[in-house]
Amino acid sequence: MAETAKSDMKNVGIYEKEELPRALAKYVADLSDKFTKEKGIFTVVLSGGSMIDYMRKLVEPPYVDSIDWSKWHIFWVDERVVPKDHEDSNYKLAYDGFLSKVAIIPDNVYAINDTLSAEGAADDYEARLRDLVKSNVIAVSSVSGFPKFDLMLLGMGPDGHVASLFPGHPLVKENKKWVTFIKDSPKPPPERITFTFPVINSSAYIAMVITGTAEANAVHAALEGNENSEKLPVQLVSPEGELKWFLDKDSASKL
């Protein structure tokens, strides 16, 4: 455990409240440049929760003008099964706080089909990902065979959940599907679709953005281990590529 903890700590940034959005914006903008130059496409996966607010510096100068937004393709690691104009919609959250303020091409924004059931929406989202793999918009991991997104922006709840993968829930172990659904989410609303761990862990880059005292125990478990109990979902985040932590002083207070 000690070794894991040490190697993880190299990629842990602990920031003052105002510094975190600045550091995150620079990180995302640098990756946008890299992937735009390398392959002319940048696939970005968003979360719900407070993540969108932490992306606020990206919609301001210099980034709003320097990023080539036309190369961005936007996905959601999880989405609540509600209409797109509902207060609980992660799409609405991202649209209001981010997507409506930058020049991302509307066709490159992959929201869920909000006319379907949870199961139908998960199947439909997976089918669309498969089409985008065929058309070479989304890469595939040569290691896992699962889709390989360029950047995933993940949040974490106080219980250590990421995406809609909650502690002790069987979905944590799903290893075949790309996208699945949950009807009994402990965090409301109960019906959601979510990427599975094999997809999350095939990512080229993951930014884990975590703030607040309520998250401090789970952050401690993730970075310094809790060998006596079952692993929390956040402890299962282990991408092929790079994992970078963006913490505030509160969430890092038990490290």
Ligand SMILES: O=C(O)[C@H](O)[C@@H](O)[C@H](O)[C@H](O)COP(=O)(O)O
């Ligand atoms: O739809 C959601 O609820 C999420 O995508 C979820 O995984 C979120 O990222 C965490 O619960 C952290 O939420 P906060 O950033 O608000 O703590």
